[in-house]
Amino acid sequence: MAEAKFKKMSRSNEALYGARKILLGGFSPTAQVKFKVLINQAGLQDAPLVWFTAEQENTMLADLLLLPDQSGWGESSDLPRAVILSGMTENEIHRLMTLNRKARKQATLWATITPVSETWTLKQLLHELQAERKALSQRK
Numbered sequence: 749m750a751e752a753k754f755k756k757m758s759r760s761n762e763a764l765y766g767a768r769k770i771l772l773g774g775f776s777p778t779a780q781v782k783f784k785v786l787i788n789q790a791g792l793q794d795a796p797l798v799w800f801t802a803e804q805e806n807t808m809l810a811d812l813l814l815l816p817d818q819s820g821w822g823e824s825s826d827l828p829r830a831v832i833l834s835g836m837t838e839n840e841i842h843r844l845m846t847l848n849r850k851a852r853k854q855a856t857l858w859a860t861i862t863p864v865s866e867t868w869t870l871k872q873l874l875h876e877l878q879a880e881r882k883a884l885s886q887r888k
Contacts, residue, residue, distance in 0.1 A: 764841075766834035766861040771812050773800040773870070774829030777822050779854075786851060790844040795836070801825045805871040809861060812870065828874055829854050834861035857881065 770792070775783060780799060787793065798812055799820030805827065813834055831848075833841055841860065848856060857877040859865065865873055 761837050761839055763835050763837055764833075764860050765863060766866065767813060768794075768835035769796045769798060769813050770836075771798050771800055771809070771832040771834070772830070773825045773827045773874075774854075774856075775799065776824050780821065782851075783848075783853070786844065786847045786853075790840065790847050792836070792840060792844060797821070799823060799825065800827070800870060802827050805874070806869050808867060808869055809873060810866040813861070813866070827870075828857055828878060830857040830859070830874060830877065832859045832861060832873070836860070 770787065772780075772783065784797070787795070787797070796817035798815045798817075800807075800812055801820060801823050802825060804812065809832065831844070833844075841858075845858060857874065859873060859877055868876075
């Protein structure tokens with residue numbers, strides 16, 4: 749797996765890497781409905797959504813991005829809660845993260861698709877995100 753490094757986001761209206769799509773996991777069907785409201789409030793209602801499950805943890809992110817809009821809707825996922833954004837602007841991502849924080853939602857792993865990460869499996873990315881979260885919390 750290629751080396752991953754945490755990079756703090758700035759603020760921009762320029763779209764980041766990848767086709768516009770949001771990959772989501774770790775949500776029950778009820779939580780999916782509630783999070784979709786946040787997506788709409790953030791002005792991202794045009795973004796296709798893919799709800800991934802544990803059965804897809806060995807799937808490459810690039811392949812998950814090819815799934816049609818609303819794939820996995822209504823299926824429960826026992827993976828860590830994660831939101832993986834592709835083709836969004838930094839400002840859109842900040843809006844969604846702020847709304848999520850204000851709604852006091854469950855702890856969420858956040859990532860954006862990069863040319864490196866799209867070649868990883870979902871399992872690899874979630875592992876990296878959890879390790880990153882642990883390292884950042886130990887620094888505080």
